[in-house]
Amino acid sequence: MKIGLITSGGDAPGMNACVRAVVRSAAQNGLEVIGFIRGYEGILDKDYTVLKNENVAQIIQRGGTILKTARSKRFYEREQRSLAAENLRSLGVDSLIAIGGDGTFTGADLLQKEHGFKVVGVPGTIDNDLFGTDYTIGYDTAINTVVEAVDKIRDTALSHDRIFVVEVMGRDAGFIALRSGLAVGAEAILVPETKTDMGRVLKRLEGRRKSKQSAIVVVAEGDEFGGAEDVAKAIREKYTDREVKVTKLGHIQRGGNPSAMDRVLAGFLGVGAVEAVVKGVSGVMVGMQHKNIVHVPLKNAIKHHQDVDDNLLRITEMLSV
Amino acid sequence: MKIGLITSGGDAPGMNACVRAVVRSAAQNGLEVIGFIRGYEGILDKDYTVLKNENVAQIIQRGGTILKTARSKRFYEREQRSLAAENLRSLGVDSLIAIGGDGTFTGADLLQKEHGFKVVGVPGTIDNDLFGTDYTIGYDTAINTVVEAVDKIRDTALSHDRIFVVEVMGRDAGFIALRSGLAVGAEAILVPETKTDMGRVLKRLEGRRKSKQSAIVVVAEGDEFGGAEDVAKAIREKYTDREVKVTKLGHIQRGGNPSAMDRVLAGFLGVGAVEAVVKGVSGVMVGMQHKNIVHVPLKNAIKHHQDVDDNLLRITEMLSV
Amino acid sequence: MKIGLITSGGDAPGMNACVRAVVRSAAQNGLEVIGFIRGYEGILDKDYTVLKNENVAQIIQRGGTILKTARSKRFYEREQRSLAAENLRSLGVDSLIAIGGDGTFTGADLLQKEHGFKVVGVPGTIDNDLFGTDYTIGYDTAINTVVEAVDKIRDTALSHDRIFVVEVMGRDAGFIALRSGLAVGAEAILVPETKTDMGRVLKRLEGRRKSKQSAIVVVAEGDEFGGAEDVAKAIREKYTDREVKVTKLGHIQRGGNPSAMDRVLAGFLGVGAVEAVVKGVSGVMVGMQHKNIVHVPLKNAIKHHQDVDDNLLRITEMLSV
Amino acid sequence: MKIGLITSGGDAPGMNACVRAVVRSAAQNGLEVIGFIRGYEGILDKDYTVLKNENVAQIIQRGGTILKTARSKRFYEREQRSLAAENLRSLGVDSLIAIGGDGTFTGADLLQKEHGFKVVGVPGTIDNDLFGTDYTIGYDTAINTVVEAVDKIRDTALSHDRIFVVEVMGRDAGFIALRSGLAVGAEAILVPETKTDMGRVLKRLEGRRKSKQSAIVVVAEGDEFGGAEDVAKAIREKYTDREVKVTKLGHIQRGGNPSAMDRVLAGFLGVGAVEAVVKGVSGVMVGMQHKNIVHVPLKNAIKHHQDVDDNLLRITEMLSV
Structure with missing residues (x-):
């Protein structure tokens, strides 16, 4: 056999x-x-x-x-x-x-x-x-890779009071976005499985401006609202005074020990x-x-x-x- | 309230x-x-x-x-x-x-x-x-810390054809030893919950000498046979031609992101x-x-x-x- | 004072x-x-x-x-x-x-x-x-961050026999690209300080197809030939049978311990x-x-x-x- | 040739x-x-x-x-x-x-x-x-390994207000101890090249008790005063009210990417x-x-x-x- x-x-x-x-x-x-x-x-x-x-x-x-x-x-x-x-x-x-x-x-x-x-x-x-x-x-490794990457981005976000929109893998599913978003303490997480209410996301970011200037938004690449660039554009239009940056984590999510x-x-x-x-x-x-x-x-x-x-x-x- | x-x-x-x-x-x-x-x-x-x-x-x-x-x-x-x-x-x-x-x-x-x-x-x-x-x-972080440490030790073990006995935390329980030992591909894992049969451990190490020279033995600190030093001693007595090294991972297991x-x-x-x-x-x-x-x-x-x-x-x- | x-x-x-x-x-x-x-x-x-x-x-x-x-x-x-x-x-x-x-x-x-x-x-x-x-x-931290990221990408490149074009920071200077490219063993490194000869890059990639299928090209964002997307496009046009992927490491390069x-x-x-x-x-x-x-x-x-x-x-x- | x-x-x-x-x-x-x-x-x-x-x-x-x-x-x-x-x-x-x-x-x-x-x-x-x-x-990799390990130990030291004595490699030389000690912000660093004045080390630790409870002492294994255990003993004798812990980093310092x-x-x-x-x-x-x-x-x-x-x-x- x-x-x-x-x-x-x-x-x-x-x-x-x-x-x-x-x-x-x-x-x-x-x-x-x-x-x-x-x-x-x-x-x-x-x-x-x-x-x-x-x-x-x-x-x-x-x-x-x-x-x-x-x-x-x-x-x-x-x-x-x-x-x-x-x-x-x-x-x-x-x-x-x-x-x-x-x-x-x-x-x-x-x-x-x-x-x-x-x-x-x-x-x-x-x-x-x-x-x-x-x-x-x-899956667990990929989540940890995202978390380590966003921890680094958070350093920069904090130092510059920036809003970062981070795109993670997930064409049809938000598993990576949800768990990694929770683990990094993201201010908003956008996944394909739920309808994105951008007004609500913007309100949440507004709410955070007083206590904490920087913010992290995690977006699954397949979110029906669009990718990280689309989300960043929507935020920039509303908060014209803020720097909004985009990072697509890409293929580093697949590799690593x-x-x-x-x-x-x-x-x-x-x-x-x-x-x-x-x-x-x-x-x-x-x-x-x-x-x-x-x-x-x-x-x-x-x-x-x-x-x-x-x-x-x-x-x-x-x-x- | x-x-x-x-x-x-x-x-x-x-x-x-x-x-x-x-x-x-x-x-x-x-x-x-x-x-x-x-x-x-x-x-x-x-x-x-x-x-x-x-x-x-x-x-x-x-x-x-x-x-x-x-x-x-x-x-x-x-x-x-x-x-x-x-x-x-x-x-x-x-x-x-x-x-x-x-x-x-x-x-x-x-x-x-x-x-x-x-x-x-x-x-x-x-x-x-x-x-x-x-x-x-x-627990999961501690396991990952052990795994990353033993991955490093494996580099050295392989380069020198050595047997390493690695002591991990676990006074009463082998949870850390078992999962981390499995994750690093240890040749033997000794935990308090099961009676250690040193003859069997030695036989297993003997068996590996042909295909692979180096070996990793993971020992929970509370194993009833003893700690890493005792285990290393037993191995050295049997295999006098081999370098047997001990590493106690200690407090690094508690820290880290x-x-x-x-x-x-x-x-x-x-x-x-x-x-x-x-x-x-x-x-x-x-x-x-x-x-x-x-x-x-x-x-x-x-x-x-x-x-x-x-x-x-x-x-x-x-x-x- | x-x-x-x-x-x-x-x-x-x-x-x-x-x-x-x-x-x-x-x-x-x-x-x-x-x-x-x-x-x-x-x-x-x-x-x-x-x-x-x-x-x-x-x-x-x-x-x-x-x-x-x-x-x-x-x-x-x-x-x-x-x-x-x-x-x-x-x-x-x-x-x-x-x-x-x-x-x-x-x-x-x-x-x-x-x-x-x-x-x-x-x-x-x-x-x-x-x-x-x-x-x-x-600088040294940024280089190490790039190296760790490309090590991960290499796993995927190898597994899929892919060519990866990785864009790193450096609008006017190739310091990050050169040292990190050397450290990851990149097959080609494109920096603003030297004129990029794409024909030569392609030839080099061609030469590697026999002994090793995958390849890593590191590009400084400010290379005068263009960014990673432009480089990938040029490679794809020549080697239509190959998967060519792009990763822009972006802001993770600024953060981290x-x-x-x-x-x-x-x-x-x-x-x-x-x-x-x-x-x-x-x-x-x-x-x-x-x-x-x-x-x-x-x-x-x-x-x-x-x-x-x-x-x-x-x-x-x-x-x- | x-x-x-x-x-x-x-x-x-x-x-x-x-x-x-x-x-x-x-x-x-x-x-x-x-x-x-x-x-x-x-x-x-x-x-x-x-x-x-x-x-x-x-x-x-x-x-x-x-x-x-x-x-x-x-x-x-x-x-x-x-x-x-x-x-x-x-x-x-x-x-x-x-x-x-x-x-x-x-x-x-x-x-x-x-x-x-x-x-x-x-x-x-x-x-x-x-x-x-x-x-x-x-050398640089070993230093980074020590630094990452001590960063972890610092988490625990801080949480418990402990003094940690960390032993690093260096039988005849303090190169690893000095640079890694500087990089982790150690309160004291003991190397073979200079005569250890334990009274001075103790005084320094005393001085830090007001502003910061925990402390890290880095000791090269070849320090003429002795190894980490000897140093810890000397500290314990002076500061009987404090927890003093020892970690010997051992062979993890040799390995790793x-x-x-x-x-x-x-x-x-x-x-x-x-x-x-x-x-x-x-x-x-x-x-x-x-x-x-x-x-x-x-x-x-x-x-x-x-x-x-x-x-x-x-x-x-x-x-x-």
Whole structure:
């Protein structure tokens, strides 16, 4: 029994820790692991490497992924997936562990349905936008990266009495914006999930002018009002006497050494994925719910985006007054 | 209605974020907050400061506690607690929010029982050794501090092919050792909760000599086999050809800017504590269980130490092979 | 004898450490220090605070400046400077220590010439673009911030085989770009001081495609070819098969806890500035050259921008092959 | 012409950046580089690897050394050095670049004298205790590591009003203690180069009790008064009412990603070492003095330890009041 392993989609800190966990627990279960390079592309190109314990030494602390990753457009095509199935079979691989997000799981689900492979997904994305797991691998690190960056920006904001609008990742979801905004003590947080009331944001900033001159506004890139530039423009129009600056944190949010929590989570889910394969479970994502490893059908993980935690919204609102 | 607020016992990163959350949510509820300096000592000495929103600006990211903290021996005496009660009443304070651990909660519980104060505890300790909350404020930061330190040590261990024995905090509990050990990929982790089988540890180190020369052993200071020096001695006796080095991480584990997770947790629990006071709840610790704020009787939080998560033990064991 | 103290222009990490050093060494010399808020604005508005040793405790490690800072347009006007002189005299201040860059020193020089104040400048700017000092306060921290950010970006670049164009601060000077580019091992570094040969940059990237897929290009914002977007566009046009991403690091470069080197430099220059005042020296910037504190006429510090170190250019060129 | 390359003695952050610089600039000069593993041990054991550009990709940011390092006792023996010479010749190696400190240079010097090899030393040690270079590779990173650690300890010290005695590396020299002590604003700094007057230290701590309760004392491990434990004991005896805690930073000071400055220095010196070899220079250490690459006879670099900078001592004394 051989397991194929890929990391796919956007890279996330902790993917390497998860690769290590898969390889080590597979070895303990007497299973061989074949790592394909650049996600589904590596399966299509038969670009792979056999992964043994020694190949995953000293990677637990590294950002990115030693298996490299890609968003494979080819894999959207049915005939390409047939080629993938053929390639996997020719290598003796009968099950696939896929670390990634939405697109990765969609591909895995099709591979299972069309060609009968056992597939297990592991949530690896900084966006935390999968249903059925409390956290995705990479999310905690990304939040910490944002928090450290905004702590630095706060120094400058305070020294100059400026308003900073900071744009963070999140095209469809405000998970990064909400938690990091709460953690930095932002005066306002704008997320796609709730309708932005710019009048209210402006009022809040007005209210803060007396006690504290500077302010931080955190905006998810996908907020329906617009990005950081649009928000800054709206603030500048109202408060013409104030300096309003924009910072888009961009790709630093994806990198960096994984946080302790992401490494632990990666360990749990990597082991959980191998155990699922051993048990013959297929078509699921392994996730963490509270302290338990759970199995969630891939299509559920994908289709139902996580709702924003109401408690988080409420407390964020209360503390950003 | 006035709330007294203390931070007490060992300081923990995130205490300031929690003080901020208490003050801000109290203000929204029309409550005044009086912060006592150095925990119970400040109540006994009438050393306090009125805390308003402006007093807690720019502290969310700071380690330590602006209210200072102490382990008050005086407060163990019944007559001193009577004095404390008198002092609190003279200031119009009728409820107390106490951020800390075991000792802090014991004191709060007695204050309630003996003098009828409403008391609410908030778990603030790097040790994570309270029952009824998934995490305590400061724990995640401490783990990350350990992980960053051991990542550095690993550089040296690798370059010199050395065995390092790293001692981390945990007199009675292995929470810090276990999670950080898993996160750094330690070859062995020794905790007070399980009987250390040194023969097995040595065998594991032996096994690793072929594929990887260096090794990291993480030891909780309270492990029943002994501290890092004892463990190093045992290893040196067996492997006389190897350099075995000891590092005790010590007090750096208590400090530093709080992690994102600790700041978010501090926000939830600070708001939760004020809401408990408003609702008239008393004699409880507010904790987080999964995504919910819960109330746990103080005596339960104290008496039943958290058990080590079996999943964590199992996975740690598996991945440190 | 009273010393006025300002931080002015863009904030820089280490300004607080320098404020502390000025206040402490002034106290030892029996001098009183009056800190004006927001640079020259505070002098014009008589917004100030008396600074004693206890006011500068616990600030050595903080980014930004407790005195706040601004770019004062009013101070460009001769009559406003007369008002400033009047305000300073009414407070008994007869000398001014000004921590900042170009604009700050220009203002100080005029104050001296027009009104006879003793003025001493301290180089505090992340840009390192002053003549007569090896380094300016804040430069080393900014470089380290860039390096840590690009290390994270490299994780992602490697995982996706991408080319990243990273824009760093430097409107007129490539000091930040050159040193940080060398430190991250950038494949190309574009600075205003040298004419950018895009054909050569493209050739270099081409050359690297065989051995290493990803690449980092560091661009100073003021490069005459254009900013990061322009550079990325030129690369995309040539290598249509490659993903080329842009990250502008922006304001995170100004903040953060100062590096050890910046704190030490701030200590030397703060003490040096007070000693200059005590000796009656005026119209100079105190700078570090090798291990010596030197005095450079303000107009020289301003007028002659530092040349880029030829050795640095040569070695950067050699190692980015 | 083939160059042998070793890293030897205690590892230091930036050694990898220097290995990269040597390999890349050698390649540009048409020279082959043979990297021996574990310093002189690798030469004796003929344990080596040919280093090409691709072998040094992605190491500029890594702590430790990919060539591994050791303190070779065998190499002290003349006949072993003859074996080394024979091994080098059999591989066609006629010159050696040795990155390390005292012991490393002593060995290189003997190899040159006894067997006529061209040898060039590169100062790579966190201790900064070599004569003829302003800084050694690794020193700046070590200082920053100490500073970050003490910043954390300061949080706890402040919160508990404690005195902390922090022991840093430096058996014979106080370079790390002095600069890091200045950078953290230590109340007292004890170094081997100056006679410790404990009465004066105690008086200084006494003086600070009024304005600030906590205090940080930085002690170089080799201070003639004793280590941190001895210093703490002396303080405890005098101030029985105060909590005095000890932290020995230990091996975290050796590891970690190199700072920007160490990477830049490593680049300069790596290129400089190859250029020295090309020019036929031998028996020297390449060092940086101000902004120039210089050649210092190996025996001078070793025999005359750097004196402590008087300016640094004076300013440290002034600011720790």
